[in-house]
Amino acid sequence: MKTRNECREWRELLGAYALGHLEGDERAGLEAHLDGCAGCREELAALAPVARMLPHADPARFGPAPQPPPELGQRISATIAAEKRGMETRRRRRLLGGFAGGGVAAAAVAAVLLLFVFGGDGQGPRQVVRFANLPEGISIDAALEPHAYGTEIHMYVHGVPSGTLCTVWLRGPKGVSYPAGTFRYRWGNDSDAVLSSALDLSRTRAVVVDTGRRTFVAPVSSPVAALDIAHEEEPT
């Protein structure tokens, strides 16, 4: 049995030994000690892999590590936020598209599908409104989201001439229209227009879109998924 002090003296040579730096009597003495000391052999075995790793490092790179620029984190957050918005848009489109595919008969009777999608950033379920019975090649969708200030409206319009000025209103219970703003439809631009109106979603009875040549109306009847009849108005 070795004394702790004796081991300590030999142990402190183990580093130099593991690196192949020990010579002569010191080396012979340590090897003799190792022959009889399992504890020091174990310690040497623990250092060996570290000694093998040393040649992989470049001592010129032991200085402070390079740090990412401070704005990188914000850039990543912005990229993810943008991708998330895109995913939500595609998800809404898929939902709408899925119903449209099976809804040929319904479209024939001028049907409007109302979908309720949970998980928006607003204060309640988001309602997706599909304008039906539209002229060939035109499609209009809206997603409505309740907020404290009123209603946020995501409008998708496709198929009207590029550059068309679209004006949107939300219509209240007594037929009073609340302006939601205007946007221009551009070919090749897949993004939705985000508008807002002071009318609460719970009081919104219809979404009205004026494309200049025609006005389209989709009713928003009740806060449950419903099949309803669409109204189409002639230019006003």
Place this chain on the structure above:
Amino acid sequence: MIPLTMGTSTRGALSRERDVREAYAAHSGELYGFAVRSLGDSGLAEEAVQETFVRAWRAGDRFDPKIGSLRTWLFAILRNVVIDLGRARAVRPTVAEGGIEPAVEPLDEALRAWQMEEAMRRIGEDHRRVLVETYYRGRPYAEVAAELGVPEGTVKSRVYYGLRALRVVLEEMGYED
């Protein structure tokens, strides 16, 4: 590849933007350091780190902390991103046609080198100094001892405690021999 199984663990998926921000705060420095080390370009390294976190967020639901740490997972993603970036560089017109498959070996070597360099940065200055002088510069112990004004035995013991400290740091970083 050297497994990186230990290190900081974070519970839960990475599907929320807040989780990504927390993961970025905890691991972006190391990931960026390795990206710079392996790509040799700070602009590409930024691109690689950004792509790593975006991919991690996209696949956030698949992250399972029971299988490995978040750090391990992020490094695995970064490794793939670096390979992809290397492949993208390899197909640029300066490279002969026929395509050059990026060798995986140099990347693993870069990871090993970066781990060791990072470990060296984390140990005490006294320990790092004697390892640099005796091992990397190959100077005699007596000369190093005279320069530092300490007995030769102290230089040897610092080499020993330096290797032990490296061992502990490498284990913390997830190194398994």
